[in-house]
Amino acid sequence: MSLLQVTDLHVHFPASSGWLGMHKRWLKAVNGVSLSLARGEVLGLVGESGSGKSSLGRAILYLEEIRSGTVSFDGVDITRGNRCDIQRLRHETAMIFQDPYAALNPRMKVGEILAEVLQVHHRLPIEQRTDRVMELLRLVGLPKEMVSRRPHSLSGGQCQRLGIARALAVEPRLIVADECVSALDVSIQGQIINLLLKLRQQMNLALLFISHDLSVVHRVCDRVAVMYMGQIVEEGPVEAVFNRPHHPYTAALISSIPQLDPSKPLPTHPLPGEPPSPLKLPSGCMFHPRCHLALPACAKTPPPIRSLQNRRYSCVLDETQF
Ligand SMILES: Nc1ncnc2c1ncn2[C@@H]1O[C@H](COP(=O)(O)OP(=O)(O)OP(=O)(O)O)[C@@H](O)[C@H]1O
């Protein structure tokens, strides 16, 4: 059984338009997503800005209102769950954010930030909290002197280590990491990624790793899900998807990774234009207005979902035509 099973999930946000905002409309940020995550697995979630990655990540942790669909964590459907199930989810999951400073209380010292989580989640008696705080600092590679510092006196990388320590304090089985290295220098990014991979191995953590950066996802993840306009258009083992994408959107995203090698040719079909307005979703396949392979049928009917061994993608073209 998967640790996490998401089925046909929809997350809508209210949006007004028209004169004086009289027309109430809904923005479909997550539009029928299904995915699963095994224990200890790292799933990358990629896609352009606004594709719904953060909304999906937050909805999985029940931090966003779910319009319809189910999210099962360890076999329990939390969308139908009682307070007890949701509390359990809170105890077994955590989130790491893009901006580590913004997520930390600037008035509290590092030790207090971690001790607070231990108090709330584990009701750990005060005498055991100090030991656990020190252990958490050691786990994420922060020197113990940091315990009495405040977040503003830490570097970006140190702050993100603290963000990870705080996430680990709940002893989670699933972490949603939302662009957790995007704000850091490349060399620090590497350190934080190595730390996450080490912790994942030590603790059998499952990770939903949300990132714009496909090369980081390639390095970190076992599987990857590609999101476009609130839907997952392709999903599979990271190596297979990156080597031979089956969806034209995935192919365009991959070809837009800047090549370090200047002798390599430029992409033949880079991603054209911008995504459409999420308030006016295209008919048929959401990607058809930007797809260089689109057929007349793509504008009319939603594409079929094709499953091939451990891969899945939604396109009228099968992988031999592509
Ligand atoms: N609280 C909200 N209220 C209204 N609309 C929202 C809200 N949060 C997100 N949206 C909209 O939902 C869509 C998906 O946003 P989301 O933040 O999930 O995308 P994303 O893939 O995480 O983008 P990015 O890569 O820029 O972080 C966007 O059109 C966004 O404007």
Ligand SMILES: [Mg+2]
């Ligand atoms: Mg986001």
